[in-house]
C-alpha cells in the first residue's frame with residue numbers, strides 16, 4: 001500500500017508581495033490564533049497561525065501513534081504546549097523546536113490512530129500570514145500502520161554537522177563528544193534552565209580544553225538541533241572515533257540523585273534509577289518523531305554482541321578513569337559513581353563509550369555547580385585528564401594484547 005505522504009512546497013504559491021517581504025526571516029507562530037480541537041465524527045482540527053507561509057511536510061508514525069509536521073523554518077519561541085492543547089483531546093501532547101539546521105518540527109502524540117484527511121496552508125493576500133490547517137480523522141489500526149513512516153526525501157539531509165575526515169589514520173586519537181538532547185528535545189528542564197543548552201556549553205568547553213592539549217575532538221552536535229540517537233553513534237563511526245562520551249545532567253527524583261555518575265552499557269541495569277534514566281533517554285527519538293520500525297535486526301544484534309565483548313572492558317576502564325579524575329578535580333561525585341544501564345547511545349560495538357551525568361539538575365547543589373563557569377572549568381580539566389590517562393593506559397594494554 002502506498003505510504004501516505006504529502007510534501008507541499010509553498011514557495012511558488014506565495015504572492016509576489018509576500019516574497020518581497022523578508023523571506024529569509026523565520027516564520028513566527030501566533031499562539032492566540034493557533035490551537036487543536038476535537039470535532040464531531042472522530043475528527044480533530046489543528047491550526048497553526050504563522051507570520052508567513054513556509055514549505056512543510058506532514059506524515060504519521062506508529063508505535064506510538066504520532067503526527068509529525070516539518071517546517072522550513074519556524075520560530076516557536078513564545079509558544080507553549082498548553083497554547084495548542086485545550087482540555088481533553090485525541091491529541092494528548094505536542095512538542096516543537098529546531099530539528100535539523102534549517103528545519104523545525106512539531107510532533108503531536110495521538111491517543112488513537114488518526115490520519116490527515118485535509119491539509120492546507122492558505123496564505124493571506126494582503127499580509128502574507130499563513131495558517132497550516134490539518135483535519136485528522138480516526139482510522140483503523142491496520143490502515144494507520146500501513147500509512148506510517150518517514151517519507152524518503154532527497155532534500156532531507158541527515159543531521160551530520162561536520163564533514164568526515166579524509167582517510168582513517170591509526171595514529172590519530174579522536175574523542176567524540178556528545179552533548180545530550182537538542183532542538184525539539186530539551187532534556188531536563190529546571191527553573192528555566194535546559195539540559196540541552198547546559199550540555200552544549202559543557203561539551204564545547206571540553207572540546208576546547210582537549211584541543212589545547214593536542215587531542216582531536218568531534219562534536220555530535222555543535223548547535224541547538226536535534227540529532228537522533230542512531231546518528232550520534234553513526235557520527236562516532238564515521239569519524240573513526242577512539243572513544244565516545246555522552247554528556248547529560250538529568251532530573252532524577254528517585255533516591256535524591258546527586259553528584260557525577262558515569263554509566264556504561266549493560267543489558268541489565270545496575271539499579272532501578274539507572275533503568276528509569278535509560279528508558280527515558282531512549283524515548284527521546286520517539287519524542288522527536290523518529291521512525292524506529294525495523295531498527296531491530298536479529299543477526300546484526302548478535303554480531304554487535306560479539307564486538308561488544310571486546311569493547312566492554314575498555315569502556316569500564318574508561319569509566320573508572322573518569323570517576324578517578326573527576327573526583328580528583330573536586331567532584332562532587334555520586335555515592336556510587338559507576339553504574340550500568342541500557343542506553344541506546346552507548347550501543348557502539350567497537351568504540352569504548354560512556355554516558356556521564358555531570359550532575360543532576362534535580363539537585364539544587366548540582367544545578368548551581370552546572371551553571372557556575374568556574375566549577376565547569378575545573379570539571380572539564382578533570383575529564384580531559386581522565387581521557388589522556390585512559391588513552392595512555394589503553395595504548396599499553398592494546399600493545400600487550402597484540403604481542
Ligand SMILES: [Zn+2]
Nearest residue numbers: 180187248250
Ligand atoms: Zn539527558
